[in-house]
Amino acid sequence: MTTTTSNRYALAIDIGGTKVEAAVVDPNGVVLATSRFRAPTGRTSSSEQLAENVRRVVRQSSATLPDGAELLGAGIGSAGPISVSRGEVSPLNLPAWRGYGVRALVEEELPGLSVALRGDGNCIALAEHWIGAARGVKYFMGMVVSTGVGGGLILDDRLIDGPTGNGGHFGHIEVGGEDTACGCGGTGCVEAVASGPKTVEWAQAHGWTGTTGEELAADYAAGNQVAVSAVRRSARAVGHGIASATALVDLELVAIGGGFSHVAADYIDLVADAITERAPFPFITKVRVVASALSSDGPLIGAAALVHHPERLSEVARA
Structure with a gap:
């Protein structure tokens, strides 16, 4: 079979606080279902x-490349902080990895192929801008609310991730009125207030007897007052963080994905409601907040965009 543009694929890798996942993604951003493999990560x-586990999913996924197809390279999206220049990651939720050279690890598994690394929030933003909710939007933030809280900025149609690759690290904007200590050393960061595990912890500290985000979602739907307060606190923190980000860079749209963003049917509405408090500043309240259009595929599609669409990266990031 002759290799054409349509059968040039990217290997996408997503490294998070609970799992690492890999898949093969085509030039249109379609994740090949049979190529998708995952393995656990976790704090311990x-x-x-x-x-x-990274090696394993890379081997499993790359082995499914269609006959006659070309693998162009690999893209890694990882929880941060990261160092793009060194190819290293230091995810707060994975304490065993501090300054770990994950790019070199993947390069060893894929000799001769280029491997790109970016933060998972930046990959979410790239995915939504490529084929998701932000197509055609020039000033945009994509974000994830899950085990952690991450974000990525697209400004004037270009990913802005800065000289180290950590630009758009939304989870570590501090929220006014909150004093929860964060693993980054800050106080009241969006991640420390709004992430799934931290919201569960807050609910437990206020008398809720459940243990998981799924149980919290069920109790929220049933009207349990502690669960309701916990979910609203999470959404309010995210909304206030978005308002601050919009004040800084004049966003048009924010798309939210991640497992915990589904904790309540009205979670996105609760986030948007928190932004309306900035009524005297219509340039802030004009920002639209929507759910991700890509479901659980977003992180992988964004990692693949590092390979398929390098022109969407900033000049600094490509240097």
Whole structure:
């Protein structure tokens, strides 16, 4: 079979606080379902366990490349902070990895291929801008509310991730009126207030007897007052963070994905409501907040965009 543009694929890798996932993605942003493999990560994993699970999903996924197709390279989206220039990651939720050279690890598995690394929030933004909710939007933030809270900025149609690759790290904007300590050393960061695990912890500290985000969602739907307060607190923190980000860079649209963003049917509406408090500043309240259009595929599609659409990256990031 002759290799054409339509059968040139990217290997996409998503590294998060609970799992690492890999898949093959075509030039249109379609994730090949049969190529999708995942393995656990987690706070208690050792460095070698994490590394071996990355190796495993890379081998499994790359082995499914269609006959006659070309693998152009690999894109890695990882929880941060990261260092693009060094190819290293230091995810707060994976304490065994501090300054870990994950790009070199993947390059060893894929000799001769280029491997790009960016933060998972930046990959979410790239995915939504490529084929998701932000197509045609020039000033945009994509974000995820899950085990952690991440974000990525598209300004004037270009990903803005800065000299280290950590631009758009939305989860570590501090929220007024909150004093929860964050793993980054800050106080009241969006991630420390609004992430799934931290929201569950807050609810438990206020008398809720459940243990998981799924249980919290069920109790929210049933009207449990502590669950309702916990979910609203999370959404309010996200909304206030979006208002601050919009005050800084004049966003038009924010798309929210991630497992915990589905904790309540009205979670996105609650986030949007928190922004309306800035009524005297219509340039802030004009920002639209929507759910991700890409479901759980977003992080992988964004990692693949690093390979398929390098022109969407900033000049600094490409240097």
